[in-house]
Amino acid sequence: ALFQDLNYVKSMALDAKNRGFKFLLDFHYSHWWADPGNQWKPPAWESLNFNQLKTAVYDHTHEVITALKNQGTMPDMVQVGNEVDPGMLWEDGRVPNNWSNFAQLTNMGIDAINAARGTEPMPKIVMHLAKGGDTTGTESWLNSFFANGGQCDVIGLSYYPMWHGTFNDLKANLNNLESTFPALEVWIVEAAYYWDQNEKGYSGSQVPYPQTPQGQYDYLQALLATVETTNCKGIMYWGSHWSMSSLWLN
Secondary structure, eight states: OOOOOHHHHHHHHOOOOTOOOOOOOEEEEEESOBBTTBBOOOOGGOOOHHHHHHHHHHHHHHHHHHHHHHOOOOOOOEEEESSEEESSSSSSTBEEEEEEEHHHHHHHHHHHHHHHHTTTTOOOOEEEEOOOTTTHHHHHHHHHHTTTTOOOOOEEEEEETTTSHHHHHHHHHHHHHHHEEEEEEEEEEEEOEEEETTTTTOOOGGGGGSSSSHHHHHHHHHHHHHHTTTTOEEEEOOTTTTTGGGTTTT
């Protein structure tokens, strides 16, 4: 796996902008990974009290955005956390135990982006949930988040058919989000189906298409057809290197 430090992010941002692409920046606020099962503090932050942790989030975010602004590559969208269904920076920011803490932490990140951008446009702020086909869970999470002072411009969803339900489940969630939160955009910010076996070993109903190049293509065409019937703004593919993971895990 790639070690994505600030120099790497700056290089990738510059390459993307030079190609005329838009750029989504994803802060994990984690030492190695951030998903519903892993939202651990970086080791350098483990001994911080909550106020110090908020300052650390602010300072780190401000540093990254400042560096990107200074080279002329401001992101167009920013995820303040990755798949934050259970919050982030455990245990201080774990939800549902500490909703207020979690919202404060994400707001510190947003404040840092706003302060660091200078005269550049404010990027759209994304809250990213791994709840592609979970209509009830997504709505409930967002209601709690906003009730505790959370804010965002975009609801970002992960959708993997092996974990997040059927295309009909996804469509129901997208349509419900449009009607329940009409002021917010909705994007699928993680989606993938792998053309070859990987270390997870999906099987049975978890594999609705063959794990072949054609199966990957068919999945993506079906996903696109589903999304085009909603007001979802876009799809971002994740983890092109995840196939044949026995080659990169070692």
